[in-house]
């Protein structure tokens with residue numbers, strides 16, 4: 065469904081990603097982990113069109129994404145939840161959802177889609193007129209995810225959905241993500257919380273210093289001495 069092949073990318077002339085590859089199959093949850101500065105966010109920004117790759121290809125359902133704007137990529141059926149969510153705190157919950165449908169170009173289609181989201185997340189219907197910034201951190205994160213649903217994506221890309229949330233809210237957001245996945249939406253998730261992503265993802269890709277370091281089924285990685293030692297703080301002995 066999503067295929068990233070030998071992508072090199074970075075900022076200005078500074079190359080951060082060196083020939084990175086990964087695949088996401090329909091309905092799959094794929095996690096990306098790696099140390100700080102490994103290039104995880106840079107990879108998501110490159111897939112979503114915020115950064116043009118220096119080389120390599122990004123394909124979604126067969127179509128080339130490289131060189132397309134985030135807006136067009138969204139219309140092809142990919143949602144993106146930036147680090148820390150990026151909702152508009154001073155706007156209402158409803159206005160945030162309306163903005164999520166901006167790229168649809170049809171307010172009727174967006175309204176229909178938002179109605180479905182309210183059915184799925186009744187608490188947002190109750191809070192439609194509430195200022196988004198007045199909700200809890202967990203609810204704001206859920207709203208950031210819900211907002212991507214207005215365009216009815218087949219893949220959602222998320223940058224650290226658990227960041228700065230308490231364990232209870234992390235459970236909630238991952239519960240929401242599991243439900244979306246059950247409804248058929250594939251997920252590509254950058255996550256610092258390695259235990260959480262190993263529990264949730266089907267497969268995990270490890271990036272290190274801008275390169276593919278390791279990849280495998282979550283179950284396989286959980287058994288790996290290297291992963292346990294480096295990322296789970298366990299004594300692999």
Ligand SMILES: Nc1ncnc2c1ncn2[C@@H]1O[C@H](COP(=O)(O)OP(=O)(O)OP(=O)(O)O)[C@@H](O)[C@H]1O
Pocket residue numbers: 075080098099100101102103104105106107
């Ligand atoms: N806008 C930018 N301009 C120049 N360099 C940048 C920019 N954003 C990130 N970088 C650099 O790119 C490298 C990779 O950063 P990136 O944010 O992709 O890593 P990450 O794996 O997501 O890290 P973290 O887990 O800390 O979020 C870092 O060395 C960072 O300093």
